[in-house]
Amino acid sequence: MYLTQGLHRSLQRHPDKIALTHVSDGLVRQHSFAELLDGIGRHAAALWARGVRAGDRVALLAPNHDLLVRAIFACWWMGATACPLNVRWSVHEIAHALEDSGARLLLIDESLTALAQGLSLPTVGLEQLADEARAPAPLPDVRAAGEQMAAILYTGGTTGKSKGVMLTHANFWTASMTRGAELNNAPDSVSLLVAPLFHVAGLGRLIGQTMVGGTCITMAQFRPAQVLEAIETHGITDTILVPTMLQALMDEPGFQPARVRSLDRIAFGAAPMPPDLLERALVAWPHAEFFQAYGLTETAGALCINLPENHRSPEARTQGRLHSVGRAGLGAEILIVDESGHPLPPGEVGEIVACGPMVTRGYWNNPQATAGAFRDGWFRTGDAGRMDADGYLFIVDRLKDxxxxxxxxxxxxxxxxxxxxxxxxxxxxxxxxxxxxxxxxxxxxxxxxxxxxxxxxxxxxxxxxxxxxxxxxxxxxxxxxxxxxxxxxxxxxxxxxxxxxxxx
Structure with missing residues (x-):
């Protein structure tokens, strides 16, 4: 269960296949699997030359693009932990995450260097790192796996400061398998990564797509006109969108169903989906699979998925399953409990708790928060929900503020x-x-x-x-x-x- 496994597998199967394409303001950069692996190994060598070692934390501050993808995989290649940070944070928030994580190095997009002013941590631009990676021979992949930490993803702070969620290779691997068991992830799929890689949805989708040898398309920003053009030009087949993105696409003057016909799978989540917006989207993409995923940063991705048939089937609609988030996925177990942690019968509202190999082992450098997040081995999501007699979960409200x-x-x-x-x-x-x-x-x-x-x-x-x-x-x-x-x-x-x- 190591996150570079899919890259090695794809190198054997189809080294010349396009693994990664970056699209930005007319610029298109493509990398075959052979080129991507060579670049990752060389980036790992460049990080080694700068003193990064296995187990170190490397912070990354950049929008989605190919340089960020290579740098993240380079961390895993050499056994380091990637700490991607929110590019919309203030300098104060960034400084807190850097101090809390104890990062050895900050890799930053050159457009964001102003945010690094005054920071004591050594900082390297991603383009500079790419230049430094040209000379050295690639490092061998250490194949970090299992319970070795892959990433620290920072959540917003319920106590006033962000908490670093520790996610292992096994966490991400299991979450991807959970999704794949519910919905086949075809190796010939082309996935648009416009959800930020500093969020678990974006990073998890990158991992799942590379595991099966699919193609990823990165875009630095969600701009409806450019996204529509990318879907049409590159034959994008699937993506993850929050409801506001979905609405912006359909509101874009250039939106025409014929232009986006290649998009045959749309995942949504992270925010409540207005019923009228979903109905509009189902009409705009009559051939596409829509599904809602429910999960948290602490679960490395989706715990459960409301499958496409529940979005179009008249029977499922009659049963109200259109507004469910689905049933527990492979490897996940979900319960609804009362304030004392006792399971509640179907239909009653309580807190959603979960367990399984995709669940984090806790918060970095924060044992108090870790202890408060678990009860008898079950992770307390802080969300209120109910479950019907068939195991379908419905989100009612958020217990967390x-x-x-x-x-x-x-x-x-x-x-x-x-x-x-x-x-x-x-x-x-x-x-x-x-x-x-x-x-x-x-x-x-x-x-x-x-x-x-x-x-x-x-x-x-x-x-x-x-x-x-x-x-x-x-x-x-x-x-x-x-x-x-x-x-x-x-x-x-x-x-x-x-x-x-x-x-x-």
Whole structure:
């Protein structure tokens, strides 16, 4: 169970087949499997020359492209751990992840070098690393496998700071097998990787596609017109999209079903799918397989999949399965439990817990968070759900205080911490409100310090304060000032009351 295995297998079977294509503003770079493996080995040699060794953490800050893919695989090739970071983070957030991970080196896209100013960690541009990789002979693949750590992926911080999820080669391998057992992943498929590789969905799809010897297409940004062109030009057959991306594609003036006919499999998830949007997509792609996946960073990908037949079958629709996230996949076990951890009967709502070889062993350098995430060996997802008598899982709500905006996770405690750090703010509560474009929008309810009039702190000034400390997608889109926050008898903020007030 090593993540470079599929590359070696493909080298034997079809060395000249295109493994990876990068598309960007008219630029197209292609790599055969033979070229990709040679480049990965040479990149590993270049990392070795810079002092990276097996077990070291290597941070990566770059949008999706072929240089990033080669660098990630080079880490695995030499037994190092890849730590891809969110390119939308602030300098403060990046610095925290670098310090927390203890990364030996930061590999960065040259367009983002301004974010590295002031960091003490040695930093190398990905293009520079590619130049350095031309001279040395390729390193042999150590075939790091099993419980050796493959990646640390950082989640938003429910306690105000991001947590690093430790994911092993076995975690990713099993998650890919779980998906493949439910839906055959054909080796002749062409997969568009537009979901960021610093998210588990994007990275997991890269792994699954290379395992079977399929072709990957990388794009640095989701731009509807360019994505439509790439689908048409490169014969893309499958992709993962969050609902906002799917809507943007169909809203694009150049969208025509004939142009995107090659796309015959569309996965969606990461945010609630509006029923009318799904119906519209099913009409636009009458031949395509649609499926919803449910999983978390901590599960290295999907725990369960709602199969394509449940999206078009009249019987499945009658049974309400269109809005399910499916049944536990191969190797995964899912239960609905009460507050004490006892399993609940079908139909009752409780917390979703899971176990299986795809589940993380915990959070890097954070034993307290790790202990809190598990109960009797079961991972506590923090999501509320119910399961029917046939094992179909339905997500009801999130127990964790999290907002999903445009497919990005926003943790309220983190935003509240940034708001409260302003000297004129006394208290703050953050909630998610429905948003037609982003799924949910971040809304802040703020109590100013005693004696401070709202005129002393304009809303735009407070939002700018947050933008200096948080990624843009985490910053409140709307702010209201109130005299006090509604509290329960235990002193907890009643966010259900805030939601009712905001929607009134």
């Amino acid at each position: 999290m907002i999903i905006s445009g497919g990005e996770n926003v943790y309220c405690a983190e935003v509240e911490g940034a708001l409260r750090s302003h000297p004129l703010v006394s208290h703050a509560a953050v909630i998610g409100l429905p948003d037609a474009r982003w799924g949910e929008a971040v809304h802040a309810v703020v109590v100013l310090a005693e004696g401070v009039a709202p005129e002393r702190l304009p809303v735009d000034e407070l939002r700018a304060w947050c933008r200096e400390r948080l990624a843009g997608f985490k910053c409140p889109r709307s702010v209201v000032y109130v005299p006090a926050l509604p509290l329960s008898a235990a002193g907890k903020v009643l966010k259900n009351v805030l939601r009712e007030q905001a929607r009134a």
